[in-house]
Amino acid sequence: MSAFEALTVSTLPVRLGQEAAIRQRVGDDPSAWSVDEVGDGNLNLVFIVRGAAGAVIVKQALPYVRLVGESWPLPLKRSFFEYHALIRQAERDPGMVPEIFHFDEAQAIIVMEFLSPHIILRRALIEGQQLPKIGRDLGNFIARTLFRGSDLAMETRKRKADLALFADNVELCDITENLVFSDPYFEAPLNRHTPGLEAIVTELRADRDMKVEAQRMKHLFAAKAETLLHGDLHTGSVMVTMDDTRVIDPEFAFYGPMAFDVGMLIANFWMSYFSQSGHEAHGPRDAMRAYLLDTVEEIWTTFTIEFTRLWHEERRGILYQASLFEDRNDRLASEQALHGVIHDIWTDMLGFAGVEMHRRILGLAHNADFETIADEAKRAACETKALKFGRHIAVNRTRIHSPADLATLAERLEQEIVQ
Amino acid sequence: MSAFEALTVSTLPVRLGQEAAIRQRVGDDPSAWSVDEVGDGNLNLVFIVRGAAGAVIVKQALPYVRLVGESWPLPLKRSFFEYHALIRQAERDPGMVPEIFHFDEAQAIIVMEFLSPHIILRRALIEGQQLPKIGRDLGNFIARTLFRGSDLAMETRKRKADLALFADNVELCDITENLVFSDPYFEAPLNRHTPGLEAIVTELRADRDMKVEAQRMKHLFAAKAETLLHGDLHTGSVMVTMDDTRVIDPEFAFYGPMAFDVGMLIANFWMSYFSQSGHEAHGPRDAMRAYLLDTVEEIWTTFTIEFTRLWHEERRGILYQASLFEDRNDRLASEQALHGVIHDIWTDMLGFAGVEMHRRILGLAHNADFETIADEAKRAACETKALKFGRHIAVNRTRIHSPADLATLAERLEQEIVQ
Structure with missing residues (x-):
């Protein structure tokens, strides 16, 4: 295992030029590859490598948080977890994550499919694309994974073996x-917020019910090791065209509560909704707002329909066994159990969504939906x-x-009917 | 690592005679040790080894379920988990588990303190001891662990590292x-029950609400990796004298919901309560019944008092941080969060307790409380x-x-006021 070294646009062709899986997709002559660094996320290096045969994405973790710098170390093994999450997601919902061509654990490098002409979903929503x-x-995707x-x-x-793997x-x-x-709920050093929010920030940080609820959600997040989560499923982790949707960047993957991915995802649509009035310079966004609310409803409805289908067709694990329900001709018991599970996901999803909306406005990592509104007021x-x-x-x-x-x-x- | 070999009363002194920690407690001349096999549990070999200097317990796992035989293999590593649970419990509630003198992982042997004149709590309760x-x-014990x-x-x-360790x-x-x-909720091959229960067994196995609730409890058991549980905390896992209480046999230890240990423990007192009328040959057990209900109340009250003390004095983990509550002078928020946590343990404890009472009467592993009642009716x-x-x-x-x-x-x- 060679020592970790960050890739650069100039070293990349030399270091990866012998990998058959990459040469096959980019071209056999690495000296002819063109390399651009395009990482705009908070954590990693991301390169597009183009050649005669095509293009790939090379993603490399750095031993620190890119957004903050070397003062905030972050282990390279997140690349290992991202790789393992991607291959599991590819099995569980084929075609919804980028294809992996090469993984180098020691160098924390994942080489994967270059998605084109995809753009980040958050960007599309800011632009008003439906x-x-x-x-x-x-x-x-959420139902299946x-x-x-x-x-x-x-x-x-x-x-349980997977739970142990991702517990690291x-x-x-x-x-x-x-x-x-x-x-978000106290004056933490990394927090920042838009000027003008002081009054509501003070209100929220004194809001006992909200703070206790946020900590109850944290308890659930930390303790309920229910399924392999994406762990960071916001609209910046989705790439889209009009007819294709892909989910990327699962380095936060771990075993947690189903409701976490659901709540974080939906919260980001609601944030898009509330940000639309800041993007009306080129015309009103009423139709876009209606589209966003419809999309939330469609995500939830699709989730429950697909989850229900899987419940009836693929429930072969240790929970809610058919031997107790369907096999005894009590199909209604199976429905009763299903309603309980979906009810719990719904209830917990709302808690996670509320917290996600707060931290994106009051914490360290803000959303472009709001950040791109130049007018502070x-x-x-x-x-x-x-x-x-x-x-x-x-x-x-x-x-x-x-x-x-x-x-x-x-x-x-x-509409400021309630304020 | 030598191949596993089951101990016998004759090989034990030869095989363990050189261990200084044992010689110190039993005596320097292994040929003078007397060894008795006393295992009456479902899973393991248990020996008392006595000598001039004293006595120790030698517990060895077998590669199968002792109660059933070699047809039901069970890995030796349960001894590893028992050992690791015991040393953690000893730290978390000193003096409440047997002291460990020696551990041999490959041979699945734990040598520990011989508790005397302790008897199994279940036995004491059957005899009517208060x-x-x-x-x-x-x-x-439950609050602290x-x-x-x-x-x-x-x-x-x-x-998280411990969670991964015990996930195996x-x-x-x-x-x-x-x-x-x-x-317990369907005609599983290993089930057995007392003749005369047919009607209620049929009723329970057709009881939709009960079956769904049992599966919800299973979902919680499997998914909520909240703390290191004993995992089998019934009155057969407790040894007592009038002034000493010890908890033994944590080989089922794993990360699960707090309420599981609480519910299983309390359920066994309620089973003792309902079994008392089967043990009235030598006189009525009214006082014993009152004692058992008082003991349940005392367990729960002590649990909440100690849990509350720990909440205020040792809450230094990532959940419900003081930085959000006490440090902001909102002590009532901390109480609100505490009530939520205890409320959830209470509610879930009742679910686990109900299921435990069913499986001990309808499943494979029955309780001596009932089994020792010779009159089947x-x-x-x-x-x-x-x-x-x-x-x-x-x-x-x-x-x-x-x-x-x-x-x-x-x-x-x-009293058959309700039936």
Whole structure:
């Protein structure tokens, strides 16, 4: 195992030029490869390597957080977890993640499919694009990956071995545990927020019910090792065209509660919703807002339909065994159990979503949806609505029953009928 | 590493005679040791080794389930998990588990303190002994081990490493997953029950709400990796004198929900309660019944008092951090969070307790409390009450609020006011 060395645009062809899997896809003459560094994420180096035969993505982890620098070390093994998550997701929902061509554990390098002409979903939503397939694709993706990675479907011996494997992803879990669930609710050093939010920030940090609920969600996140999560499933982790959807960047993968991926994903659509009024320079976004609420509903509906199908067709794990229900001709018992499971995911999803909305506005890692609104007063107004929405759904999560309830609430906040 | 070989009374002194830690406690001349095999459990060999200097217990796992035979293989590594659980429990509640003198992983041998004149708690309860300290000792034991093994107290990196370590205890988890949560609710081959129970067994196996609830508890058991559990904490895993209480046999240890240990422990006191009328040949057991209900209440009360003390004094983990509550002078938020945690343990404990009561009467591993009632009709009557109690508390677990409610219910069933 050679010592870790960060790739550069000039060293990359030399270092990877002998890999048959890459030469096959880029071209046999590495000296003719063109390499661009395009990483705009918080953590890693990302290169596009182009040649006569085509192009690939080369992603390399760095031993620190790129966004912060060497003062915040972060282990290279996150690349190992990303690789292992990607191959599992590819099995569980084929075609929804980039194909992997090469993995070098010691150098923390993953070489994968170059997605083109895909763009980041968050960017598309900021631009006001209505993508017709994402509700279905993402709803199916969460249903399939969450169901098939759990004791509902897996042989429990394999699930427990996988749980142990991913339990070592400590440092990335630590980021979520601190930055998502705790930092937003007190004056943590890494926090920042838009000027103008001071009053509501003070209010939220004194909000006992919200703080306790956020910590209850953290308890669930840390303790409920239910399935292999993506772990960072926001709209910046999805690449899209009008007819293709791909999920990328699962380095936060670990065994956690199903509701976490669901809640984080949906929260990012609600943030997009509340950010739209900051992007109306080229025309109103009413149709875009309606599209976003419809998409949330479509994600949830697709998720429940596909989860239900898998429940009936692939429930071969140790939980809710057919030997107790269907095999005894009590199909209604199976439905009763299914409703319980989906009800719990729904309830917990709202808690995770509310917390995600807070941390993206008050914590370290902000969303381009809001950040690209240049007018600070306008941005603060958008963010205020999102903060209020997040607080409401997290604290009232046991009393809200449908995406339609939430759409109505979002509209009333947006129209300032409630404030 | 030498090949595994089961100890016998004659080979034991030869094989362990050179271990200084044993010679020191038994005597320097192994040829003068006297060895008795006393294992009456379901799984292992247990020897008492006596000599001039004293005595020790030698426990050796076998590569199969002793109760069933070689047709049911069970890996030796359970001895490794027992050892690791014992040393953690000794740290978390000093003096409550036997002291370990020697561990041989390859031979699956643990040499430990010989507890004398201790007897198994279950035996004492069958005999009608009222032990004055067990409520406090066991309440403190569960509070301390469950709290201190969780993210409430541990450094989360260490907890996650421990979670991964114990995730390999697959085969013993599998026993619980099948024998406790599923087998009692259908005609599983290993089941047996007292003649006369046919009607209620049919009723329970057709009881949709009960079966779904049992599977929900299984889901929680398998997914909520909250703390290091004993994993088999019944009254047969406790040794007592009038003034000493020790917990033994944690080979089922793994990371699971706090409520599991609590519920299994308390369920065994309720089973003792309902079995008492089968042991009244030498006089009535009214005082014993009152003692058992008081003990359940004392276990729960002690648990909550000690858990609360630890919450305030040792809550240094990642959950419910003081930085969000006490440090911001919002002590009431900390109390609110604590009530939420204890409420959840209470609610889930009732579910686990109900299931434990069913499996001990309908499944493979029965309790001496009932088994020692020779009169089958009398035994069936006792077991029927326990089955009904278990069903009631599991299905209504969100609506029952105190040990006093449960004591009243138990008394009404016992007196056949409700049937």
